[in-house]
Amino acid sequence: MKVLFVNPGPLPHSEIFLRLEPLGLECVAEEARREGHEVRLLDLQVYGRGDYERLLAQFRPEAVGLSLNYIANVPEVLGLIALAKERLPATFLFVGGHIASFIPAELLAHAGGALDCVVRGEGESAIGPLLAALPGPVTGVPGVVTGAGSGPPARLVEDLDRLAPARDLTSRRRRYFMGQLDPCASVEFSRGCPYDCAFCSAWVFYGRRYRRISPAVAAESLARIREPSIFVVDDIAFADPAHGMAIADEVEKRGIRKRFYVETRVDNLLRSPELFARWCRLGLRCMFLGVEALTEEDLKSFRKRTSPEKNFEALAVARKLGISVALNLIVDPEWDEGRFRAVRTWAEGVPDIVHLSVKTPYPGTEIWNTDGQRLTTRDYRLFDIQHAVLPTRLPLDRFYRELVTTQAVLSTKHLGFSALRKAALAAGGLLLRGQTNFVRMLWKFNTVYNAERRYQDHFQDIQYFLAPPPPPGGERAGNLYVHG
Ligand code: B12
Numbered sequence: 001m002k003v004l005f006v007n008p009g010p011l012p013h014s015e016i017f018l019r020l021e022p023l024g025l026e027c028v029a030e031e032a033r034r035e036g037h038e039v040r041l042l043d044l045q046v047y048g049r050g051d052y053e054r055l056l057a058q059f060r061p062e063a064v065g066l067s068l069n070y071i072a073n074v075p076e077v078l079g080l081i082a083l084a085k086e087r088l089p090a091t092f093l094f095v096g097g098h099i100a101s102f103i104p105a106e107l108l109a110h111a112g113g114a115l116d117c118v119v120r121g122e123g124e125s126a127i128g129p130l131l132a133a134l135p136g137p138v139t140g141v142p143g144v145v146t147g148a149g150s151g152p153p154a155r156l157v158e159d160l161d162r163l164a165p166a167r168d169l170t171s172r173r174r175r176y177f178m179g180q181l182d183p184c185a186s187v188e189f190s191r192g193c194p195y196d197c198a199f200c201s202a203w204v205f206y207g208r209r210y211r212r213i214s215p216a217v218a219a220e221s222l223a224r225i226r227e228p229s230i231f232v233v234d235d236i237a238f239a240d241p242a243h244g245m246a247i248a249d250e251v252e253k254r255g256i257r258k259r260f261y262v263e264t265r266v267d268n269l270l271r272s273p274e275l276f277a278r279w280c281r282l283g284l285r286c287m288f289l290g291v292e293a294l295t296e297e298d299l300k301s302f303r304k305r306t307s308p309e310k311n312f313e314a315l316a317v318a319r320k321l322g323i324s325v326a327l328n329l330i331v332d333p334e335w336d337e338g339r340f341r342a343v344r345t346w347a348e349g350v351p352d353i354v355h356l357s358v359k360t361p362y363p364g365t366e367i368w369n370t371d372g373q374r375l376t377t378r379d380y381r382l383f384d385i386q387h388a389v390l391p392t393r394l395p396l397d398r399f400y401r402e403l404v405t406t407q408a409v410l411s412t413k414h415l416g417f418s419a420l421r422k423a424a425l426a427a428g429g430l431l432l433r434g435q436t437n438f439v440r441m442l443w444k445f446n447t448v449y450n451a452e453r454r455y456q457d458h459f460q461d462i463q464y465f466l467a468p469p470p471p472p473g474g475e476r477a478g479n480l481y482v483h484g
Pocket residue numbers: 009010011013014015018019020021022023024025027028065066067068069070071072094095096097098099119121122123124126127186188192199200201202205233234235357362383384385386
């Protein structure tokens with residue numbers, strides 16, 4: 001069967017810092033190929049709508065599977081479905097991915113009959129049985145939801161070692177980058193997270209399970225990658241220090257030299273600084289720490305299971321490693337000017353890259369159930385953690401002025417004189433190698449850090465309305481787990 005997999009375009013506010021390969025979709029595509037299907041993959045982060053239309057017309061897929069990880073992409077994906085339905089009415093259309101797994105009924109309703117099914121959970125275990133069932137009914141396939149109801153619960157992949165992303169199906173790979181790690185490929189060493197932060201849906205998706213890829217398999221997969229830089233997409237890198245050490249052994253054994261970026265928790269770093277020091281020797285260049293809040297009270301409200309002292313201690317440990325340290329703080333829409341000022345002062349005084357994201361309840365998170373009744377907008381596109389979707393204490397336009405000023409100050413801090421010199425050197429090197437992603441990013445700041453634009457985004461016409469959650473007191477987190 002001819003199958004086309006499609007990844008939607010980027011969100012406007014993340015586009016400037018990075019653009020990464022659709023790793024999950026590549027894994028699903030590879031599974032389909034192993035089953036003998038003829039497979040194509042189109043990533044709309046690096047291709048345009050015209051390419052999609054051309055592929056539909058020329059390849060004429062019998063099935064089209066779209067990836068939907070980010071809630072802000074919902075309207076775009078619905079548009080892509082409508083277009084495919086119009087051009088190829090007999091083609092089987094399905095959607096899978098992180099956010100799709102939490103809102104299958106809503107997606108089917110929005111698509112008004114154009115969408116044949118939603119696949120919940122990890123796509124690798126469902127794709128074979130799904131395509132094999134066609135053109136018959138698919139309701140018996142685990143994880144599948146159709147207009148007629150749900151099939152058996154989604155199944156976790158039993159053996160992560162047998163997965164292999166179909167990187168050869170993504171062209172224009174030089175367009176994938178992460179700041180100065182340009183070009184950059186993605187890998188995974190593990191899946192899932194054993195913690196249960198209230199603002200995150202990753203642990204709900206995987207049911208708090210943490211699964212490892214065998215060290216030798218992880219290293220082999222790294223060895224096959226051509227790009228010099230690697231984004232490790234794990235929800236929580238090196239949660240198991242022994243596993244991290246074993247991968248390091250295998251990487252060393254094979255003489256693999258890459259530059260790495262990882263995201264992890266502060267307690268992880270504090271538990272095994274020697275592991276991170278070893279990875280720095282192996283090429284770890286940048287580490288993202290989910291600090292999230294500066295006060296005990298806020299950390300508790302997010303169930304972060306850490307403390308301000310631990311956060312500051314971990315930052316000190318990370319800085320000693322001599323790598324770039326980035327951290328995130330969650331902005332509460334309740335913040336006033338004084339609170340923004342205090343955060344600006346703190347962030348300007350530390351050497352790390354400080355990101356601000358806005359507290360956003362989206363389906364799958366615990367705060368969706370506790371705060372979702374208070375949403376001020378039901379426009380999917382605004383759920384990108386750069387817009388306020390809960391009531392703000394400041395008038396909305398002033399909230400954005402504070403937020404965007406703070407973000408711009410923190411970004412230009414890193415593009416101050418000495419940083420700019422370093423950036424120029426890096427940019428020069430990249431340009432010499434023909435890599436323009438990072439340099440283009442430097443010029444996009446003014447369009448992204450624009451308070452008026454973010455405010456005006458609230459007044460766009462809305463085609464699809466996000467349904468609010470049921471009243472509180474209903475579901476327990478365990479009942480919301482995607483996998484059975
Ligand atoms: C790595 C990562 C990123 C990377 C990008 C990864 C990439 N290559 O695309 C970066 C850093 C760019 C990123 C950015 C953002 N991220 Co992010 N990210 C993740 C993270 C930690 C892992 C994703 C991943 O690669 N997993 C590994 C792969 C193998 O799994 P997968 O992509 O989920 O794919 C599997 C299934 O979903 C499914 N599947 C996927 N597509 C399809 C398609 C079909 C047809 C089928 C059948 C199945 C299927 O099968 C796949 C294989 O099992 C997740 C957390 C999580 N565990 O999901 C958050 C997560 C997805 N991100 C999140 C957020 C909020 C963001 C940002 C908005 C943050 C920001 N403002 O900067 C941006 C927006 C990015 C954008 N679209 O432009 C939220 C999503 C919230 C939401 N519901 O919308 C998550 C869930 C984290 C959280 N805190 O809750 N992210």
